[in-house]
Amino acid sequence: MPLELFLDLYSPPCRAIYIFAQKNGIRFELRPVELGRGEHLKPEFLKVNPLGKVPALKDGDFLLAESVAILLYLNRKYQAAAHWYPTELQACARVDEYLAWQHTAVQLPATNVYLCKSLLPHFSGQPVDPVRLDRLLGKLKPALRHLDQEVLATKPFLATEQLSLADLMAFTELMQPTAVGCDIFQDWPRLAAWRARVEAALGPELVQDAHRLVLQPRDPRDAQRDPKLAQELVQRLLERLS
Amino acid sequence: MGLELYLALLSQPCRAVYIFAKKNGIPFKLCTTEVFKGQLQSKEFFQINMLQKIPVLKDGDFILTESSAILIYLSSKYQTADHWYPSDLQARARVHEYLGWHADCIRGTFGVPLWTQVIAPLSGAHVPEEKVERNKTAMDRALQQVENKFLGDQAFLTGQQMSLADLMAFEELMQPVAVGYDLFEGRPKLVAWHEQVEAFLGSDLFQETHGTILNILEQVVNKKFTKPSPEVYPNILLRISRIH
Numbered sequence: 001m002p003l004e005l006f007l008d009l010y011s012p013p014c015r016a017i018y019i020f021a022q023k024n025g026i027r028f029e030l031r032p033v034e035l036g037r038g039e040h041l042k043p044e045f046l047k048v049n050p051l052g053k054v055p056a057l058k059d060g061d062f063l064l065a066e067s068v069a070i071l072l073y074l075n076r077k078y079q080a081a082a083h084w085y086p087t088e089l090q091a092c093a094r095v096d097e098y099l100a101w102q103h104t105a106v107q108l109p110a111t112n113v114y115l116c117k118s119l120l121p122h123f124s125g126q127p128v129d130p131v132r133l134d135r136l137l138g139k140l141k142p143a144l145r146h147l148d149q150e151v152l153a154t155k156p157f158l159a160t161e162q163l164s165l166a167d168l169m170a171f172t173e174l175m176q177p178t179a180v181g182c183d184i185f186q187d188w189p190r191l192a193a194w195r196a197r198v199e200a201a202l203g204p205e206l207v208q209d210a211h212r213l214v215l216q217p218r219d220p221r222d223a224q225r226d227p228k229l230a231q232e233l234v235q236r237l238l239e240r241l242s
Numbered sequence: 243m244g245l246e247l248y249l250a251l252l253s254q255p256c257r258a259v260y261i262f263a264k265k266n267g268i269p270f271k272l273c274t275t276e277v278f279k280g281q282l283q284s285k286e287f288f289q290i291n292m293l294q295k296i297p298v299l300k301d302g303d304f305i306l307t308e309s310s311a312i313l314i315y316l317s318s319k320y321q322t323a324d325h326w327y328p329s330d331l332q333a334r335a336r337v338h339e340y341l342g343w344h345a346d347c348i349r350g351t352f353g354v355p356l357w358t359q360v361i362a363p364l365s366g367a368h369v370p371e372e373k374v375e376r377n378k379t380a381m382d383r384a385l386q387q388v389e390n391k392f393l394g395d396q397a398f399l400t401g402q403q404m405s406l407a408d409l410m411a412f413e414e415l416m417q418p419v420a421v422g423y424d425l426f427e428g429r430p431k432l433v434a435w436h437e438q439v440e441a442f443l444g445s446d447l448f449q450e451t452h453g454t455i456l457n458i459l460e461q462v463v464n465k466k467f468t469k470p471s472p473e474v475y476p477n478i479l480l481r482i483s484r485i486h
Contacts, residue, residue: 065343067342077331093315104350240486
């Protein structure tokens with residue numbers, strides 16, 4: 001039974017896993033889970049991940065949730081090159097440090113910008129609220145500043161001197177608001193240079209392939225498919241982004 | 243120069259690091275950090291951690307932040323017993339699976355009651371009732387997942403033995419307990435797990451680590467709790483504004 005990866009490429013951690021697997025020649029069956037259709041909350045998927053989230057992995061009988069856990073599992077099982085997750089104690093700790101920090105410092109605010117700029121207008125049919133967007137961009141700013149001014153001041157990548165899982169996760173997270181038209185790199189030259197470096201290292205075609213979905217404008221008809229679901233989603237988004 | 247740990251025992255991730263080091267006989271210098279006196283905002287502390295947060299590990303010139311990274315570093319460097327951070331591929335994956343979910347659903351959620359009930363009032367801030375209720379719902383949902391997805395019919399969160407995951411969870415749950423929340427009613431699996439962890443730690447280490455947090459309400463009533471000094475207020479208000 002081949003490795004199965006349950007992913008929605010609209011989701012940054014899913015893209016990180018997709019890119020990692022492709023880059024490392026890991027054979028897998030892609031099981032698409034459309035968050036926009038609420039597929040992550042359906043019983044069939046909850047059997048795979050009772051936490052109701054993507055990404056998820058199924059390797060024979062072994063089920064695994066959580067993007068960092070999945071990346072580390074794949075890295076180790078398929079013996080990826082050492083730069084992804086170094087064996088040296090301190091270098092490894094730097095990657096662990098970034099992967100821990102990024103949940104609330106990067107993922108949360110970057111996702112909120114994306115939700116405000118893309119998902120909320122899509123499902124509500126209302127234009128983007130510029131005041132809300134500005135406030136949410138402001139919440140992402142401290143992380144961008146830290147990465148640009150403090151982290152990248154002393155090295156070319158986020159955790160070590162080489163491309164690692166830290167850069168992969170950060171790249172797909174920061175592409176999220178970028179892909180929907182928020183140029184978050186514009187004030188941060190080191191971060192912009194880092195982004196180009198990472199894209200070159202991963203391979204532009206692979207990056208393009210992984211980001212194809214999120215780069216496309218959403219079809220307004222998709223939102224009308226299930227008005228009840230759309231309404232619930234809008235309610236939850238407004239609560240989350242308040 | 244030996245290992246230094248910058249900690250405040252009021253903080254959940256700090257307690258997890260403290261317990262881990264003590265339980266494993268790891269020698270370290272405890273650098274107690276006075277959070278409410280503004281020490282995190284000081285110029286000296288900026289040299290330790292630019293992000294102005296604790297816990298921080300300083301091992302010679304090597305400075306490390308983030309409790310889970312610190313715990314993993316210590317377990318590797320001091321080669322602690324396998325159960326803490328198992329070498330088996332799948333068992334280790336389970337620890338990371340819990341830690342990932344913990345970062346989103348436990349951290350930031352279980353600390354809220356202390357903020358709303360103790361720190362906010364002391365700082366002259368107020369948290370609206372609807373946010374308090376929403377936080378209770380979030381805690382409820384998280385505890386359901388702890389029991390159903392993580393514990394299941396296992397003794398501990400990621401297997402039959404105690405791991406870093408259990409330490410992190412145990413300390414987060416201690417926070418609302420300290421301000422009088424009953425997290426355990428109707429949750430026998432959670433009770434059993436909690437008792438196992440407490441027994442594993444031993445009463446001396448338990449007392450030593452939790453003395454401060456478990457006495458917090460009493461200290462506030464007796465006006466023995468350090469009122470936050472003015473330079474900390476902006477940070478406090480920022481943290482309170484982040485309560486969803």
